[in-house]
Amino acid sequence: MFEQLGLIGCGLMGGSFALALKRAGLVKRVVGYSKSPSTTERARQMGVIDVEAPSALLAVSGADIVLLAVPVAATEATLKAIRHLVSKDMLIMDVGSTKRDVIDAGRRVLRDHVGSFVPCHPIAGKEVSGVENADVDLYVGKQVIVTPIDRTQPEQLQRAVDVWQKLQCNVVQMAPEAHDAAFAAVSHLPHLIAFALVNGIASQTRAEDFLTLAGPGFRDFTRIAASEPKMWRDILLANRQELLEQSQVFQRTLKAMEAMIEAGNADALEGFITQASQLRANWRMGPKKG
Ligand SMILES: NC(=O)c1ccc[n+]([C@@H]2O[C@H](COP(=O)([O-])OP(=O)(O)OC[C@H]3O[C@@H](n4cnc5c(N)ncnc54)[C@H](O)[C@@H]3O)[C@@H](O)[C@H]2O)c1
């Protein structure tokens, strides 16, 4: 049981975490801070946080657990704002979608206290952001990737794993580099393609007609194109090297498929689609069972 959660970033991810922690009876009090005071106020009105803090530092004052739930590019400034109150006994976690840049910021800013910081990434989310969309069940049954470094205190790592497990998450430990490589392929690239696809259609003179005719296939494929622009700008830039490599792989695959279509090679095209279709039909979210 924690005495006080210091929540920095009272949005979708942070708000959902606070609600889940409260429901599980794991925290007595939540003190929250968001850049915009109206967001912090809204979070209190919704019962997501109990007390509004006027700064990140004051949100951390008296906290034994801290969650950073801000855009990844805001991590360094946030850690700088709180570093004077960070102690060895405080568990600090984040939920950022990229890990190498977040960890680099942690090393630079926290220095001797970097051991209190356990980098985390819940593989849960939505295309809508903000505290209004916070959801007590967001993390239930989802994977949480933890990417400790050599200096992470084993006790803090264990506490972080325990918290996520009590929220009914499946915790997976990985190296930060392996994390960023994997999520470039299965999260960042799909978002890049969804944004590009929508804008590619929108750039055509008949876009309005096309979009009026679009059905469930378009809706499902492009759901994530409605995601928060600044958050995704930061993610795509933070993981640019891995993402650009994945984009190259995608473009080569697309070119190969175009060549089959151009040549009218029905067998090759069918084989290619069969491979993807079977893979996707058998795919289930989460770790392999059995
Ligand atoms: N949305 C998703 O699907 C998803 C999934 C997994 C991880 N993440 C990660 O979670 C983090 C938060 O995303 P979200 O979806 O909750 O976004 P959000 O926009 O809903 O919430 C972010 C909150 O942080 C606040 N904020 C922004 N800059 C700040 C700063 N400098 N100091 C204090 N507060 C600040 C905003 O006002 C907002 O309240 C991001 O790092 C993102 O990469 C998002």
Ligand SMILES: O=C(O)C(=O)CC1(C(=O)O)C=CC(O)C=C1
């Ligand atoms: O469901 C969505 O809308 C998401 O995009 C969630 C999603 C993903 O790509 O799977 C997005 C970013 C993350 O860091 C983790 C999860």
